Amino acid sequence: MKRLRLGILASGRGSNLQAIIDSIDEGKLDAVIQVVISDNRRAQALNRAVARGIPAVCIDPQRFPDKITFEQKVLQELQKRQVELVVLAGFMRLLGPDLISAYPHRIINIHPSLLPAFPGLEAQRQALDYGVKYSGCTVHFVDAGMDTGPIIAQAVVPVKADDTVESLAERILTEEHKLFPQVIQWIAQGRVTVEGRKVVIK
Numbered sequence: 001m002k003r004l005r006l007g008i009l010a011s012g013r014g015s016n017l018q019a020i021i022d023s024i025d026e027g028k029l030d031a032v033i034q035v036v037i038s039d040n041r042r043a044q045a046l047n048r049a050v051a052r053g054i055p056a057v058c059i060d061p062q063r064f065p066d067k068i069t070f071e072q073k074v075l076q077e078l079q080k081r082q083v084e085l086v087v088l089a090g091f092m093r094l095l096g097p098d099l100i101s102a103y104p105h106r107i108i109n110i111h112p113s114l115l116p117a118f119p120g121l122e123a124q125r126q127a128l129d130y131g132v133k134y135s136g137c138t139v140h141f142v143d144a145g146m147d148t149g150p151i152i153a154q155a156v157v158p159v160k161a162d163d164t165v166e167s168l169a170e171r172i173l174t175e176e177h178k179l180f181p182q183v184i185q186w187i188a189q190g191r192v193t194v195e196g197r198k199v200v201i202k
């Protein structure tokens with residue numbers, strides 16, 4: 001079976017990247033990671049890629065005059081490696097129009113809340129501060145907004161009375177590691193279509 005060619009963008013720890021690698025290794029995900037790109041040379045995600053022999057590229061935004069030229073370089077790397085699906089796995093930047101239009105409905109992100117609640121930074125803290133009883137994670141297509149694109153799938157977790165940001169984040173992360181590879185597999189199988197804001201999984 002043909003494997004979906006992934007380009008993964010990550011800024012930090014890379015536990016979602018690891019979950020994707022593991023799913024591929026376990027034969028649950030018909031994909032191949034063509035490249036891992038980070039905007040942060042200290043990102044553990046880069047080490048995880050190197051450890052598996054996956055091409056790992058750091059593109060330091062400070063070495064570019066502006067966001068447009070930085071993103072041109074990112075796009076070049078993705079296209080050079082014939083990436084079909086761009087996966088944002090803890091990538092801490094909003095994407096600009098050039099990248100987004102180069103991959104229409106072919107860029108996905110994971111966010112640690114039930115969107116549209118609590119977009120942006122510190123979603124778990126926002127959820128705790130608000131006092132919700134359930135939170136979770138969302139995988140969505142990326143558009144120009146902050147965590148605003150069409151929602152592909154969500155997983156729900158309870159919020160416990162004695163939760164801290166860390167304990168809630170950990171409970172959500174366990175679900176992230178299942179949901180993200182699952183969604184990528186649906187896309188690899190050609191089962192995901194978008195109609196306006198509605199995403200249909202066949």
Ligand code: GRF
Pocket residue numbers: 010012013014015016017089090091110111112137173176
């Ligand atoms: C995750 O919580 C993800 O939802 C958010 O950033 C975090 C990345 O974690 N977008 P990791 O780098 O995959 O461990």
